[in-house]
Amino acid sequence: MAEGDWLDIRGWVEALSFAIADNTVGMSRFWRQKGTTADILTELIMAVVVFGLIMTTMLVLLWIERKFFARIMDRRGATMAMRSLWVGEGGEHVDWYGLLPFGTGAPFRWLNRWLNKVAGSDHEVESVARVRDRSYHGIWWMLPGFFQNIADAVKFLTKEWMVPTKADKFVFEVAPFIIISSTIMLFAFIPLGPHVWSANPDLSLLFLMAIFGIAPLGVFFAGWSSNNKYTLIGGIRSAAQLTAYEIPLLVTVLAVAVLSGSMNIIEIVEFQMDMDGWNLFLLPLGAALFLITMIAEVERIPFDMPEAEAELVEGWWTEYGGLRWGLLFMAEYLRAYAACLLFAIFFLGGWEPFGGNLVAQYTAFIPGIAWLLIKSWLMFAVFVWVRASLHRVRTDQILEFGWRWLLPLSLVNLGIAVWLRLWVWQGEVWSPLVPGIITAIAVALFVLLAIDEDPESLEGRERPYSVHVKAGPAGPGTHKK
Amino acid sequence: MAYHPHATPNFRNMIVRPMWMALKTALRTIPYIGSRSRFLAGHKGGEKYHAQQVEMIDEWTAERLGPDHPSVGKIYAGDRETSDLVPYLERPLTVMYPYERLEELEPWLFVPGNYNGRIGIIWETCTACKLCIRACPNGCVHMTTEKRVNVLDTTDEGDEWHGYGSEIEEGGLVARKKEEFEQIEEDYNLVLEHNDAPQQYDFGDLIKLDGDVATVRWETGGVDEVPLADLQPAEEDIVSGRIDNGRCMFCGLCMEACPFESFFMTNEYDGMSGYSRQDLWMDAPRTRVLPVVHQERVDAELVKRAKQERGKREKRAAKAAKASEQAEA
Amino acid sequence: MAEMWISMGPQHPMTHGLWTLRVKVDGETVIDTEPDLGYIHRAVEKIAELRDFTKFTTYCDRLCYASANTWSHAYIYAVENLLEVEVPERAEYIRLVAVEIQRIASHLMWLGAYCPDVGNLTAFVWCLREREMMLDLLQELGGSRLHYNFPRVGGVKRDLPIGFAQRCRTKINLFLNRIQEYEAMLDESTVFLVRTQGVGYAKPEEMVNHGVTGPNVRAGGINYDVRWAHPYSVYDEVDWEPSVEKPSIKGADCYDRYRVRVEEMQQSARMVLDALDKMPGGADTHHQHGDEAILAKAPLRAPEGTSGFHHFEDSRGESMFYIVGGGEQRGKFPYRNSIRSPMFITIPYASKCMIGYKVADIPAIMGSFDPCIGETDR
């Protein structure tokens, strides 16, 4: 529960700003305004804190994208970079853990020695020499590849600020503002923990979804103003796709709101925690729909038609370069991050520990924000996994899927949510039977569909017309017949 | 022809199959579990996926190469997924070129002895016959002049090709073996040599010859009196080996054209770039290779050359004798 | 949206090379196309007239960067036809091994490039991982990783290296195992199937009339494989059969063309294994460089009026070389060297295939024909 979370950042900030307000405004002739001042100060500080948290933890996303994708691709360089973590011979050179103060690096040394003893190679002299050499090459030992993003940012910063000659300069400059600012505004309404949020109006869910819908306009303007046919097509595709997927998304979110009985995100999480059941187990269909529509909303493979690099070069942001490109790219990842956080909040119980209340009493020392971030990172790993496994869907197929499958399914999902809320939920804790039965039905359906293969469609592969010539095994002289 | 048995768009194929395939590949990259779990083995329960180990070299070849060859007794996998270096990880390490090189770390994986790398030339056996120049499709091989020791006179007394080179004369070039002559030969590893080949001799002009003591002005500066026995005749000869690397396409036709075993492609893939076209002109010191690389073949070539020289001299001597006879008559 | 022309290329992810495809679109639908070739024309045929027969082999490697070995072999066969050289049988087997390994590498490169075309980068890296094994093998034979310059007039550059057969068998068997995984990733992926099945129909009759050859026409059910129809080399002595698809009544779609290449890779692998077994003298033995068993003596001058011709099953179709001997006047140079490139014929036809499909199908269709611009522009 929220009370159990010791990481009361908002409480601390409030205390701090009240102290500040007391000692400044409170001592002046505006003393009546000190409450307002403290509130404004709190909001400002919390906005900065949330923004900073989001921007720093977003690096993890890029890291997951790079590393997990590399492992799926079986790419050697990227998959093997972690190795230098545990292959370190020690000896002449100074290990990084040796530099830590007060001997805090000792466990690393023990681990390292143990690993080398158990699994190390004494095969060749050069291996030892090599590993030693390697530690000199740099700081590979610490989060390999993690700080690449900072290098990228520096690169973007130093690039030229270019506007195409024939572009509509006003719109070209304004469009990224619309996209980036609306993306960052999203995080005003996303709570990172019971006490870590920057704004919490009663209708935070509605505001969130409203702001989610602004970026497509920016995308469209960006595509239009670049005066490039690729960007134009990309912009139009983006608009069409986002329209088609926004409605199922809203209906799915509505189902979640109906089930939890609130339009407030924090209350949705608390409802899940109080009722002892994550929405995932109550609305598995809704979770699947939300995942699909969110992937489409953040324009990732398999729904990345707007920036399909195979045919549209880079889609609607082809003409953007340098820092603007970097910021647009960041906005894209921020939207993906928001999608993951929202999935974790809506369906995975938000900052509730894995295992629910049973575990919660033993893990009270872990702040809620950690659970939420871990859940959202896992969700992002799923995003990456989907991206690595599936291909890009064509425009017409995307739209058809959106309108003809997702929209009816989301309505069905809404119906299920209404039924659960009105008739099944008795105003108490969910009986364990309810999520159990629903999950069992979902799993059974999934397995049934997954093993199902229509033999008739397999027959259909024998296509009717054929000029096929039966080719027998070759032998000397067979061609002369 | 054979369609794939499951090639139908349906729900089963929508996510389950491709996503499981992708996850399987990711799980295989986990060090210990990835290679040992049967669940993650090859498709349809095939054999071990990564690093099916075989011996690098078969037995009779190993006998032929001798035990010192780096390939002998080494484990090798078809996909190069393993090495002896860190065997417990069973995946190759990233070679952080240019700080590390594969041929330094795992020479047995750097297989090709016939790799077409930078052109290398053993000056000692080049006769400037220009066959390489004719063979080159792009015209990137050029002749140049370089100082070299007259190899036909470098050997000890009693060898079959001794003494058929030019002789030490006043005003001519001489060379002296450096003190670390043997050491240079020993250290010289063609595979690892990424810079100019080391010079084994000091060159200088012979100013004065006085019995057994010669006065030499060394190229590096300084005039010395050295015993004649230390010196060897040198000459500034036309040799092949000025390469326009900007044009070279490493086809190896020049190597095949050379009849004297002096022109070949080294294993070096490095140090062949530059910032201007002029940088790509590789002058003779860059393409030089010490004769120790092919000592046997060089020696065989020298025997041949000495035989020719001997025959030539005998013929000349006979001619001179005949001429003198005629003159007398 | 109004109709408009989009210029895809010369620097565009779809083109796989340096050329331009101008596409007229109505919204998302393609209504007209116009290929524009010739960006990297470098007068290879003219270069051939100013080079010895032996020197031109290495330029043939440069005709196609994905399938170098097949092109130099095609040229060498034409020269041998011209100079009437008898090639030792062992050399023919070694050539077959080299060419088929190259074919696998080329098809893997194609498959690798095709997956990003339809939006998946994963299989791309897998394919290049396997291509690396094939390049290792070719590197041992030719000494380079891309342009091998392996065949010689009258034989091959050098015999199989020591231990080559052992390594080759290991790698080919590994590859045969792994190709099943691409099938699991691609054939068993609904998204891949809906992107390729029923897209880019090419009618067999039209393909024959246009002169399309190779896997593209075999995907249309026409059993025309030069190795099968007119066996040169030792193709009638090893165990294989051409991979031919059964297309639907509308013609061959992208899936058929994908399938025929996957099948062909397996056939090539089978062929290599069989050739290693049947090789005279044994694949495990090693001859010395310049041994008579792999290199026959060849004259270097062709008399006037003679001509040499050979057609060859390249990875992308039927490549032909036609060489006219120079006689006394031109010395060792040929009078004329003419090259027929399969992709030069296929690309215009492929661009007609995509009319009526969506813009998103352009890379899927064009990629499935496996364009290679090096040989197209020559």
Next chain:
Amino acid sequence: MPASLLEEFAFALLALLAIAGAFGTIYAKRVAHSMLYLIFCFLAVAGVFLLTGAELLAAIQILVYLGSVLLVVLFGVMLTRRQIQEEDFE
């Protein structure tokens, strides 16, 4: 500074923005520009709703008018047949 003054100030700003956006919508030479001004107009109106305490209305204003109606209008503008971008090349 009383809170009501702040509110009035905010209202004045938003109203000005809304009016300016509306005028921009009418007088912009390009249709796309007027759409852009329309966005500002709508946003400002949503802000006015917020000031009056009608949070639901503000959210709906952004969600429906900005998210959906404007997109549909955009489609209408873009899909009408006319020579796009050609005037730039003259």
